[in-house]
Amino acid sequence: MAAIEKRGNNSYRLTVSCGYDKQGKKIVKRKTIDLSYIKPNKQQEEVNKQWILFKDEVEKGIFMDAGKITFEEFIRKWLKDYAEPELAPKTLHRYKELLNTRIIPAIGHIKLNKLQPTHLVEFYNNLRENGIRNDAKPGGLSERTILHHHRLISSILTCAVQWQFILNNPASRVKAPKVERKEARHFDIEQTEYILSLLENEPIKYKTAIYMAIYGGMRLGELSGLEWSDINLDTGILKIHQSLQHIPGQGTFTKSPKNQTSNRPISLPKTVINLLREYKIWQNGEKSILENLWNDRCNNIFTTKTGDPIYPGTISNWFRKFIKRHNDKVINNDTISKDDKKKYLLNEINFHGLRHTSATILINQGLNVTTVSKPLGHARTSTTTDIYSHSLQKADIEAANKLESLFSKENTKNKKQG
Template identity: 75%
Template sequence: MAAIEKRGENSYRLTVSCGYDRNGKKIVKRKTIDLSHVKHDKQMEEANKQWILLKNEIEKGLFLDTDKVTFEDFIEKWLKDYAEHELAPKTLYRYKELLNTRIIPALGHLKLNKLQPTHLTEFYNNLREDGIRTDKKPGGLSERTILHHHRLISSILTCAVQWQFLLNNPASRVKPPKVEKKEAKHFNIEQTEYILELMENEPIKYRTMITLAIYGGMRMGELTALEWQDVDFDTGLLRINKSLQHLKGKGTFVKSTKNETSNRIISLPGSAITLLREYKFWQNCEKANLGDLWNDEYTNIFTTLDGKPMFPSTISKWFNKFIKRHNEAIMSDDTISKEDKKKYILDNVNFHGLRHTSATLLINQGVDVTTVSKRLGHARTSTTTDIYSHSLKKADTEAADKLENLFNKNIKNKKQG
């Protein structure tokens, strides 16, 4: 039995003899490796090196026989060796939810090296069937949710290839679920201006939060994690370098921002800085009134009644109630005609939509994508262009129209001259 066998153009099977079992049967350990990244004349040399490494792993008890590893086995290894160290808590929580709810029950029993594209295709089709939803609603999962399952599976299998458990990723040979691109929900400029006017009659804490969300385009966790030392009142700059999150079983905690580029410093307009000053004065009064009941341990800008950090989703829930309360008040107001009521009804956009509103308005005002991307804290400008493609197309059309008007005007002036 050869220690190294060529199995394909760039594939080699390594075999290590490990003596005999109690029944006298020879024990062998095998591992198949892909050397497509190595020049052909150097592949055998590399295969020999890999064989020696494999032999050492086996002797030290570190070798895991990939032929016996199930998909669930590898998922557990991926979680322990990678995900729990590298992923954000909220992302890890969501991934575990997808894995434990559907992926492992459906595919976990399969041998990792036997997992085929057809298994994944059948799994995705099953997710489309009626009765699969945990919330008991009719119909299957949305294509977007199925795509989330596909991306997670593909990411795990990519890791399996990198760790040499697999020669290739079967998910890469499956057509991903097609999701229709929709424009990110946001308010237009008239409704945004109207919301800012309505905020004048709302509690100053929520008024300040909504104003900062519109002008700063921050994520909910970034906004609620802000501390007073993050504001430079003299320069009008705001530092964003952390996020407040809450997870079941873990409670509320502060973490780093979504990615490295999410750590950013943005400029705020004078009106927002002025409002922050007013809010700080109000908060200091509340602090003085409470005395020893105020919790001095924290320096968060937005707090509960006793000075502790505000629950991350509080502002989101408040904003949803604000939209509903306002629209119901308009609809029940008999002094407003039916036609005029349409002007005052606000679109059903959630709090995160204020981030989209901020970005969309900037793009429509001609601000370049790189600047918008930096303000949002996106890792790549391609993320910005992907999310706001509708707004960019509109801005591009307006740019083309301006050029046309410019040249037509010049041509018309020359003819008249």
């Protein structure tokens, strides 16, 4: 029995003998690999290396037979060998939720090498059915959520191909759920000015946080993770280099930002710097009141009442309640007419919408994509373009109208002179 057999143009079957069973039957482990990515004159050298590695896996008892393992078994291996060492904690937590709540229960039992595109299509259609939602709301999952499932499955199966458990990825032959691109939810300039005016009567800690989110365009985790040493109150330069996150069961912790470009400086205007100075004075007052009860080891800008790092959701939850509290007050105010109430009501947009607000306003003021993407910390300008395509389109139309107006005036002027 040959240890290495060529099965096709670029396909090879590896065979390793590993003793005999109780009935005296020879135990054989086999594995088929695809070397189409290797030049023909280098394939024999590569297949010999792969056979040695395969033999070592079999002898150590760590070989998983691709013909016998289920999709769930491979997922567990993927989590242990790749996801847990490589992925950010929050990303890993979100992936495990998708895997454990729906993917594994639905298709985890299928043999890895038997998983077909039709299985995935049926699974996605099931996610669209009424009653599938955990929140008990009518209807199925959104196409965006289904797309998240598809991308995760495809990523895992791509890994299975790379690790040579399967020859191709069945998810690549499934049409990805189509998601309609929507404009990122944000406040317009008028509502933003209105919000800033309303904050004058709010606690200084939250007032400062909202100002920084609007003027700095930072993520919630980045804002929550800021320390006083990260900002120079003389120059107005703020350095983003970490993010505060909370994961159920793991608690609150600090991590490096989303990507390398997320490590970035942000210039804050004098309005925000002056507010930060005022807030620091207030915080020092809180320290002096609590004395030994204050956590002196924490240097965070935003803290709990005892000086510990703030739970990230505290700021976003406060902002949500702030919007609701204001809107309820307007709705219940009988001195304001029904028509006028619409002018005072704020759109119910979450905290992340402040980041979109910051970027959208900058774009509408004529700043180019490259300039806007830097303070946002996007790894690629294409990310900024994708998220704010609607705003960029509006800015382009406005620019075209300005040009038309300019040249129309010039033509009128020339006619008069002629």
